[in-house]
Amino acid sequence: MEEILKNAQKYCTRVLMGSRCKSLPFHNVEHTMEVFSNVKKIGSYGYLNNDELKPVLLAALFHDTGNATVFKGHENFSVIKATDFLNGQNYPVEKLKMVTDCIKATRMPQEPKNYLEEIICDADLFHLGTKFFTAKNKLIRQEWEKFLEVRYTDEAWYALNITFLEQHRYHTKYGKDLLEPIKQKNLNQLKQKYTQVYLKRSTNPF
Incomplete structure (x- = not known):
């Protein structure tokens, strides 16, 4: 891993572990590193090299650091943290904007405008299309x-989750x-669970 990625990983880990994020069941260091890993998987599938992926890898490390400050609108705070850190690393201005x-x-609802943005959007909601969806959703x-x-x-x-999965679209190949x-399978399981709960309530309203 290149030096700037190593430094960014250390910094973001400190931010997350030194704040309320260390107690969050989902938006924690583990999620951040999973998104980082997912970016690599998706980028490799799209034949991007490490240099092309660097801005989105940096974005993956920083994307939830704003949760240390606030939940709603945390992306704005994540941008501030990324900007301050990367300026201190003399990261190129044009690449910083990509990050x-x-x-x-x-930010939800996702509206990526280019391929790099599509990659991080899919990496962030990667779990919707995996066998770990139920466990992650519980968190x-x-x-x-x-x-x-x-x-x-x-x-x-x-x-709520049925609507979310029905409206969600993956962007990358x-x-x-x-x-x-796999997301469609998870959606079908949600629908089955919803039907079971609905029928139980309907037959036993008290």
Whole structure:
């Protein structure tokens, strides 16, 4: 790994581990490093070399550091942290914009404007198309309940996620080829769970 990536990884790890992010069930160091790894997988599938991937790899490391400060709109704070750090590393201005644009692209709803932004968007929501979706989704629910004080009934939670997965689209060829088929399976499982909960409530309203 190149020096700037090593330095950025150390810095972002310190930010995440030195803040409330160390207690977050989902948006923590593990998620950041998974997104970093996912960028490599998707980029390699698209035949990008390490130099071409560097801006989006840096963006992956920084994209959730803003969660150390705030949940809603955290991408703006992530951009500030990335800008301050990379300016200190004398990172080229034109490349810095690529990094910050990639961070901004992770904001929901995702609207990537180029291939690098498509890569980080798919890397960030990689878990939707994996066998780990259920476990990851449980962590997100725990995070919302504990830190945002947002609670859903099982029926409402399944309905929310069904809508999210139905509206979501992978952008890269990797996402479409490898993740989308598994995402559809996960979506079908959510629908089955929703039906079970709905029928149970309908037959036993009390």
